[in-house]
Amino acid sequence: MYKLINNEIICYSTETGKQLEMQQGIEVEVIKSYDNKIVLKHENDTYNLVGDNFIYFNWWFEKID
Helix, strand or coil, X not given: CEEECCXXXXXXXXXXXXXXXXXXXXXXXXXXXXXXXXXXXXXXXXXXECHHHHHCHHHHEEECC
């Protein structure tokens, strides 16, 4: 599990492509990491993290147990 420590990021639903604006403090599970995106799970939905949000994942998220 990871917690967002940046103010906000934007990710996209893997099913509908709908944009989700994640706010600071939100907790997500990393499902899979690719060369150009990370697939996250939040509240039983999966999202793609792409672009700068993908590149800065290690700086904008904190690992939690």
